[in-house]
Amino acid sequence: MSSYGEIVKLLAANTGAKRMSEVFDNFVEMAALALRNAVDVRESTVWEAREAQYLQIAGRYDRAELDRFAETLALVTMEMQREPCDVLGRLYMELELGNERLGQYYTPYDVAQLMAEIQIDSVVEQVQRDGFANVYEPSCGAGAFIIALSQAMLEHGLNLQTQLHVTAEDIAPQAMYMIYVQLTLLHIPAVVRRRNVLTLETFETWPTPAHVLGGWGRKLRVVRAINGSRRLIIAPPQETTEIPADALEVQR
Template sequence: MTNMKKLLEANAGHGQRRVSQVFRDFCELAALAIRNSVDPHGQTEREERYLSIARGYTSEEASRFAEALAHLALQLEEGFSDALGHLYMSLDLGNESIGQFFTPYDVGLVIAKMNVGNILGQLAEKEFVTVQEPAVGSGGMIIALADALREEGVNYQQSMHVTARDLDITAVHMTYIQLTLINVAAVVVHGNTLTMEELDTWPTPAHVIGGWAERLQLRHAETTPQTVPGHAQRGMGAEDYCTCDGPWPCPQAAETADAA
């Protein structure tokens, strides 16, 4: 993580740019590059957005971004963690006006281990579980859940699908990058959990390549699920588990569905 921090701070250019902007640009560039490799819809617009950001950096600075992403991939390969959430906090970005803070990974892992028994029970009866994360932040709780399942000998890559939401676009990018690097099948929604407004959806490569849209549609057709607005048209049925409060239905989403 120290190497990533130094690389991003170097791209701040000794005060020429704010570190917060460099961090946001790093996350957006990485997320755009990943998504364009698997999602043809809107590809041209995303490529234009990528180039508009990249033009603000020199070739040396762009190389630092690539090196930082390589460090991130290596760190997550060596052991699961909320690397980007930790980096965000170490850069003191959580102290800015947005007031956004991320739960320490160790705390998230304890919570995940406390709830993993419920998921194991679900998996005894079905091929996979669906997980809802209504305020995903940097994705730390989902990473911790994958970590806990892996410790139990469960192949989370085949046994879990995640629908994650956040209103902050940088949080969406952070989650998308990290879930991609640990190969979690997920759709990361840029949207408001309370109003169920969806601004964009970011399918991870594992979701696309693994044929999860079809798997979810088949699950939806085989059951009579309780759905929340916006899920049915994407083939997403009722969630089996919610990171905010254990088993689905999630209290936050259920209140919204009742009011709709």
């Protein structure tokens, strides 16, 4: 049974004098901050800054509202397990936040699935050739394409933890938080960046737990040392191309 209706009710109960867009943003930001700090060095400068950021947002809500956020994250997690897809992107659109924000829309998941079907053969070939697929997506949004591609890989009998690594970039903080939460819940090794893909200015770099626990920082450094700049699958456009070498710089 789908949890979307219950998730919408929980978020709506937290609005009060707030706009739904603010409540949704606060929810995904706090979820992302909590998951990110779980795999960072505790009490480091950046860890403490994120913790302060989390507490500053939490201070806008009472205990009951914070409990509803925790229940919301639990339902999102269950929904991702029940039917892996772009859950947060779908919620964003069902809450009509795209209209509220003057044309910011997320790719419908069925379109992402079609794109993944077009790409899957080249991904399988890269796994057979290199041992894993190294996927790069600029302007990643909430991650619909990456999620659809990961599910297509599973259908082909591939292991997401050992045969897929993702580098995802978007300039919007909200998009970074959304894709980070979803890739974390799906246990996909990834480095998520808030980055201007035109100027190549990077503001934040967040490795997922699967990236850290899987030792992917070391793996990618070895690959880069052996082969130099890697060929990565990019969408959009839907073709294999070279990316700047610094896009492979990762933490840990």
